[in-house]
Amino acid sequence: MSPTLVVILVGCLAAASCALVGSFLVLRRMALLGDAISHAVLPGIVIAFLLTGDRAALPMVLGAGALGVITVALVELLNRSRRLKEDASIGVVFPALFSIGVILISRYASQVDLDLDCVLYGEIAYTPWDLIFFGTTSIGPKALWVNGGTLLLNILLVGLLFKELKITTFDSGLAASLGFSPVLVHYLLMSAVSVTVVGAFESVGAILVVAMLVVPPATAYLLTDRLGVMLGLGIGLGMVSAVVGYGVARWLDASIAGAIAAVSGVLFILAVALSPRHGLLSKLLVQRRLGRRLAEKLLLSHLTEGPLVAADVESRFGWSARRLGRVVSRLEGAGKLRSAGGSLHLTPAGSDEGR
Amino acid sequence: MDPLSFTARNVLAGATILGVTGGVLGCFALLRRQSLLGDALAHAALPGVCLGFLISGSKSPIPLFLGAMAAGLVGALFIVAAVRWSRVKEDSAIGIVLSVFFGVGIVMLTYIQRLPGGNQSGLDKYLFGQAAALVPEDVQLMAILSTIVLVLVALAWKELKVLAFDRDFGASLGLPMRRAEILLTLLLVTVVVVGLQTVGVVLIVATLITPAAAARQWTERLGVMVALSAGIGAAAGIAGAMTSASVPRLPTGPAIVVAASAVLVVSLLLAPQRGLVWAWLRERRVTGRIRRENLLKDLYRIGEDRGDWGRFVSAPQLMGVRGVSAPRLATSAGRLSSQALIERRGDDLRLTPEGLDRAAGVVRKHRLWELYLTRRLELPSDHVHRPAEAMEHALDATAVAELERLLGNPTHDPHGRPIPGGSKPGVASKPGVASKPGDAANGGPQPVPDDVDREVRP
Numbered sequence: 001m002s003p004t005l006v007v008i009l010v011g012c013l014a015a016a017s018c019a020l021v022g023s024f025l026v027l028r029r030m031a032l033l034g035d036a037i038s039h040a041v042l043p044g045i046v047i048a049f050l051l052t053g054d055r056a057a058l059p060m061v062l063g064a065g066a067l068g069v070i071t072v073a074l075v076e077l078l079n080r081s082r083r084l085k086e087d088a089s090i091g092v093v094f095p096a097l098f099s100i101g102v103i104l105i106s107r108y109a110s111q112v113d114l115d116l117d118c119v120l121y122g123e124i125a126y127t128p129w130d131l132i133f134f135g136t137t138s139i140g141p142k143a144l145w146v147n148g149g150t151l152l153l154n155i156l157l158v159g160l161l162f163k164e165l166k167i168t169t170f171d172s173g174l175a176a177s178l179g180f181s182p183v184l185v186h187y188l189l190m191s192a193v194s195v196t197v198v199g200a201f202e203s204v205g206a207i208l209v210v211a212m213l214v215v216p217p218a219t220a221y222l223l224t225d226r227l228g229v230m231l232g233l234g235i236g237l238g239m240v241s242a243v244v245g246y247g248v249a250r251w252l253d254a255s256i257a258g259a260i261a262a263v264s265g266v267l268f269i270l271a272v273a274l275s276p277r278h279g280l281l282s283k284l285l286v287q288r289r290l291g292r293r294l295a296e297k298l299l300l301s302h303l304t305e306g307p308l309v310a311a312d313v314e315s316r317f318g319w320s321a322r323r324l325g326r327v328v329s330r331l332e333g334a335g336k337l338r339s340a341g342g343s344l345h346l347t348p349a350g351s352d353e354g355r
Numbered sequence: 356m357d358p359l360s361f362t363a364r365n366v367l368a369g370a371t372i373l374g375v376t377g378g379v380l381g382c383f384a385l386l387r388r389q390s391l392l393g394d395a396l397a398h399a400a401l402p403g404v405c406l407g408f409l410i411s412g413s414k415s416p417i418p419l420f421l422g423a424m425a426a427g428l429v430g431a432l433f434i435v436a437a438v439r440w441s442r443v444k445e446d447s448a449i450g451i452v453l454s455v456f457f458g459v460g461i462v463m464l465t466y467i468q469r470l471p472g473g474n475q476s477g478l479d480k481y482l483f484g485q486a487a488a489l490v491p492e493d494v495q496l497m498a499i500l501s502t503i504v505l506v507l508v509a510l511a512w513k514e515l516k517v518l519a520f521d522r523d524f525g526a527s528l529g530l531p532m533r534r535a536e537i538l539l540t541l542l543l544v545t546v547v548v549v550g551l552q553t554v555g556v557v558l559i560v561a562t563l564i565t566p567a568a569a570a571r572q573w574t575e576r577l578g579v580m581v582a583l584s585a586g587i588g589a590a591a592g593i594a595g596a597m598t599s600a601s602v603p604r605l606p607t608g609p610a611i612v613v614a615a616s617a618v619l620v621v622s623l624l625l626a627p628q629r630g631l632v633w634a635w636l637r638e639r640r641v642t643g644r645i646r647r648e649n650l651l652k653d654l655y656r657i658g659e660d661r662g663d664w665g666r667f668v669s670a671p672q673l674m675g676v677r678g679v680s681a682p683r684l685a686t687s688a689g690r691l692s693s694q695a696l697i698e699r700r701g702d703d704l705r706l707t708p709e710g711l712d713r714a715a716g717v718v719r720k721h722r723l724w725e726l727y728l729t730r731r732l733e734l735p736s737d738h739v740h741r742p743a744e745a746m747e748h749a750l751d752a753t754a755v756a757e758l759e760r761l762l763g764n765p766t767h768d769p770h771g772r773p774i775p776g777g778s779k780p781g782v783a784s785k786p787g788v789a790s791k792p793g794d795a796a797n798g799g800p801q802p803v804p805d806d807v808d809r810e811v812r813p
Contacts, residue, residue, distance in 0.1 A: 031450035032391050039557060081631055083623055088568050091390035095561030096616035099609035106604045207398070207461070211454035218447045248462075255465040261458020268451060272441045280440055 003128035006141050008246050010127050011260060013147035014200040015238030018212035019220075020154040021193050023227075023234050026217040027169050032087070033072065033190070034213040036094035038197045038206045040071040042101030045198065050108055061146070061198050068194020069187070071097060124203050124256045143203040150199035157192050158231070161185065166227055204257045211261035212238055215268050222271040222278050237267055295319075295327045300336065300346065300354035307343040363600040366486040366553075366607055368494045370592030373550045373562055374611070376501040378588025379508055380546045381567035382581045383539055386519035391446075392431070392540075394560035395453040396547045399430025401460025401556060404481050405467055414478065416496050420548055427544035430456050457556070484555030486596065486607035497549050504542050504549075511538055516577055554608030565615040566591060572626035591615035645748045646687045649677065651696065651714035652721070652747070654706050659772075664711055667703035715775035721747040722768035722775075723758045729769040730762060736769035 025034045041064035048063030071093055078089035127143035158165065164185050168175040172182040193213070200209045220233035245260030252259070273280050298317065302308065308316075314324055328344065331337035336350030346354060384390055403426025404419050411418035430452045437448040464478055480488050508515060514535040517525035526532045543563075550559045570584035595611030624632050653676045658664035674684055688704055691697045696710035706714055724746040728739040750758070759765075767773055 026444075026447050029444050029446050031444075031446040035391075035394070035450055035453065078623075081623070083572060083629055083631065084568055085385075085388050085390075087388050087390040088385050088564055091394065091560050091564040092568050092616065092619060095558050095565070095612050098557055099561070099612040099616070102606060102609040103613065106606050106609075207454050207457045210450055211458055214447055214450035215455060218443050218451055221443065221447075222441055252462065252466055253469055254462040258458040258461030258465065261454050262462055265451065265455030265458065268455070272437065272443075275441075278442050 004246075006128040006144060007124055007256065008243055010124060010141070010143045010147055010203050011242030011246060011256070012239045013144070013151050014204050014209075015212050015216065015242045015260075016235045017147065017151040017154045017196045018200060018209065019216045019234035019238040020151075020158050020231060021189060021196050022213035023217040023220065023231050024165055024169055024189055025193065025213060026221055027227075031214045031218075032090050033075065034193055034197070035210045036075065036090045037068045037071050037190070037194055038201065038209040038213070040094045040097035040101075041065075041067045041194060041198050041201060042098050042206075043067055043104060044101075045201070046101050046104040046109060050104070060202075061195060064198030064201065065191060065194045067097065068197065069191055071194075072187070072190040127203050146199045147203065150196050154192055154196060157188065161188065165189065169227075204260070208257040208261050211264055212241075215261070215264040216241065219264070219268045219271045222268075222275045225277075237264070241267060292327075292330070295323075296331055296336075297353075299327055299331065299344075300350055302354075303337070303344055303346045304351055304354040307345045309343045310339070313344065360600070362487055362489075363596070365489045365491060365494050366600065367593060367596040369486060369489045369497055369553045370596040370607065370611055371589050372494070372497050372501050372592075373546075373553050374566070374588030374590070374592030375585045376504050376546050376588075377550060377559075377562035378566040378570070378584035378586070379505060379581050380539075380542055381563035381565075381588070382570065382577070382584050383515055383519050384543060384563055385567040385571065386577075387539075390564045391449050391560065392434070393543055393547055393563040395434060395449045395456075396427040396430055396544050397551065397556045397559040398453040398460075399433075399456035400424070400427040400544075400548055400551060401457055401481065402426050402463055403429075403460075404478060404551070405460055405463035408467060408478055409463070416493050420496065420500075423548040423551060424544050426456065426460075427547060428541070431540050431544065480555075481551050482556055484551065484553050484558065484606075484608040486553045486599070489552060493552060497553075500545055500549050504545050507538065507542060511535060515539060519577065554611060558608045558612050561612040561615060562588065562592075565612065565619050569615070569619040569622040572622040572629045575628075587615065587618050591618060641748075643687075643690070646679070646683065647691055648717045648748055650679075650684070650687045650691065650704075651706070651710060652717045653677070654697065654704060655711065655714035655718050655775075658706065658711075664706055667698075667700055667705045670702035670704070673704065712776075717747050719774055719776045720750045720755060722772060723755065723762065723765070724750065725768050725770070726762055726765055726774070727758055739769060 022031075022034060025031050044063035044065070044067030045060050046063075048059040051063075052059045074093045075086070075089045078084045078093070079086050084092070124143075128141050130142050131140065164175070164180050167178070168180060168182045168185045175182050175185075197206075197209050197213075200212065204212070216237040217230065217234040219237050220230045223233055224230050241260050241264035245263040246256055248263060249256040249259035271279065274282075276282055299313065302313070302316070310321070310324060310328075313319065314321060317324075319327075328337060328339060331350065332339070334349075336347055336353060338345055338347060381393075384393055400423035403422035403424065405422070406426065407418040407420070407422025408414060410422070433452045433456075434445070434448045437443050437451065438445050443451070467478060514525070514530055514532070515538075517528070517530055518532055518535045518539065522532050522536075525535070546563065547559050550562055554562055566584045566588040567580070569587050570580045573583055574580050591611050591614040594614040595607055598614075599605045599607040599610045622630075624630055627633070650673065653673055654668055655664070657668050657672065657676075658666075670681065670684060673679070674681060679687075688697060688699060691710065692699050692704075695707055696713055697704050698707055721743045724743040725736070725739040728734045728742060729736050765774055
């Protein structure tokens with residue numbers, strides 16, 4: 001497999017698995033818990049590394065997964081104790097855990113290949129050469145297996161628990177009354193986020209994980225009102241970001257992970273502006289149409305009391321001559337109004353509508 | 356004396372300055388529930404740092420500071436715009452700005468590092484912070500900016516205070532809340548940028564929030580909280596700087612955060628009013644009392660149904676009343692028998708005369724409250740048991756007297772059961788007096804079926 005293909009594939013796999021669980025984070029307003037987990041797994045990775053002495057995938061995933069769940073539990077514990085609000089709970093937990101991770105690395109693991117920069121922005125460019133061995137034969141790049149594995153796991157989770165995830169996300173009260181356990185689903189989802197984060201962590205770095213968890217699902221959220229569609233769109237947008245981001249990074253000779261995050265941001269801005277139903281542009285168009293309709297109705301209803309001269313209308317409504325001109329010409333075009341001798345008259349059709 | 360090295364002095368000064376300013380500003384961020392805004396601003400500053408470097412071509416602090424501030428502000432604006440102009444919620448908006456700006460910053464950083472000479476730019480120290488790289492000019496700039504920040508906080512104290520607690524109230528008073536918001540964001544950006552070099556992008560949020568969260572546990576007053584938070588921030592800064600100076604390979608930023616987090620843990624557990632340890636002890640005391648009162652009441656009810664309080668009640672029967680486990684029952688019973696309120700014979704229990712008196716008091720509160728709910732709130736009589744289960748443990752003597760007065764010294768609850776221990780002689784008098792344990796023939800309150808006499812309204 002060519003290195004380029006491996007990098008793009010790793011990016012796409014990570015994007016897809018992040019989007020699957022990230023969509024639920026976005027909908028549950030827990031996007032920042034994803035941020036917290038992606039930083040807080042660091043000590044788990046380091047501890048697993050220190051215990052086993054090598055960078056085997058499984059202990060690291062387990063260590064990170066455990067720390068992810070601990071993070072969520074700690075945040076919830078603080079939150080439920082009502083001593084701190086949720087944002088503050090997140091804001092104190094993950095820096096503390098991250099600090100412990102950084103200290104462990106610098107004290108005990110600084111000679112080895114656990115690079116701090118890598119932790120933050122990953123080195124997806126090196127993934128093709130970090131191979132995994134089965135016995136002595138190489139079975140391909142490690143990142144492909146790890147990210148493929150987490151994707152499979154997430155597909156299983158979302159596939160099997162789609163109904164449960166959906167109902168606990170949108171109406172946890174109803175879910176509880178129907179006998180689903182929102183707490184259980186919550187922890188399952190958070191475990192999945194932790195595993196996903198750590199799977200993607202080594203190849204794309206903590207911050208890009210946040211970008212992949214949050215940005216494509218948020219973009220998809222702007223484009224659809226249906227959960228299934230949102231999941232699909234999120235995966236698609238994540239993959240597009242990965243592919244385009246890779247191209248941009250090659251072109252600038254810069255960080256691939258950073259470029260992927262940047263491209264996903266551009267896609268988000270496009271969606272904010274252009275989304276058919278929730279976009280700024282469509283809102284603007286609707287507003288303009290309504291404004292025109294209102295002006296037309298206003299003028300017609302005032303003319304039912306008799307013809308008016310243009311200057312009179314302008315002062316009455318505070319309109320400029322140009323604005324009045326536009327309204328009049330639209331109404332004339334529709335055959336509801338005619339102007340004769342400097343004053344405005346209703347046609348029969350116009351007086352019907354004005355009343 | 357152990358004179359600090361030149362580097363260590365710089366680090367110590369930088370960490371202390373950051374601790375104070377971060378602690379002060381963190382209080383406002385915390386109270387406004389914008390704890391993670393600082394995190395987003397720190398990440399958003401990175402592309403600004405790179406841009407400052409690209410434009411000035413040097414790593415002198417001022418262009419980098421300016422670039423970081425500009426980018427941080429743009430990030431803050433993006434969050435506001437995304438929340439206002441799209442249906443994305445604030446948490447997602449913060450996550451998006453944080454990761455996308457940082458991604459752009461990383462792209463620029465790696466781009467710069469591949470430029471000729473860019474590798475020595477040392478910009479990557481902004482990622483994790485490298486306090487050891489602080490030079491006196493950096494510290495001077497930090498000191499100047501922090502002074503400006505603190506002076507502005509003092510000048511706008513009233514506005515910031517109202518903003519922190521009740522923005523709408525401030526707006527209704529005609530205070531310039533919008534401007535206060537902008538000022539607070541500006542100040543936050545400044546502090547974040549001041550701290551970037553010392554603790555790095557990821558950990559900035561902790562220098563803001565962790566001291567503030569710790570200080571919050573000790574007081575209910577903003578002034579005290581801000582002062583405490585500044586103190587905790589400074590102490591954590593000093594502790595972190597000193598340990599990292601004396602322990603090899605211990606980075607300063609994480610050491611500061613761990614120190615502040617330790618203070619937070621202690622505060623959460625042990626602060627006088629809000630400390631979780633005290634709350635836990637209080638709760639244990641109260642639940643113990645409630646369990647004992649429930650046991651007394653259950654014994655009373657069983658005796659009432661039998662028309663005889665003198666016979667022993669078996670432990671399994673008591674456990675069955677409200678699903679109490681055997682060890683719990685034993686704990687409550689042990690305590691009650693040491694107070695001579697119950698008598699034990701093996702596992703079987705019965706009330707002593709004092710116990711019957713006490714139990715009657717609990718039942719009395721329960722039934723008075725039931726009656727109050729049916730009469731005053733006009734709740735149906737089958738809806739009042741549960742609330743009364745809670746209130747019987749909470750009503751004090753004054754409240755009971757007031758209830759009696761309001762209800763006109765009633766004799767029966769809405770279910771027709773007698774209310775024991777009334778002050779009017781003759782009716783439903785104290786069961787302990789009317790009927791001694793083991794003296795069922797003496798009468799005492801007679802059990803009444805639940806469905807009798809639902810209409811007890813006056």
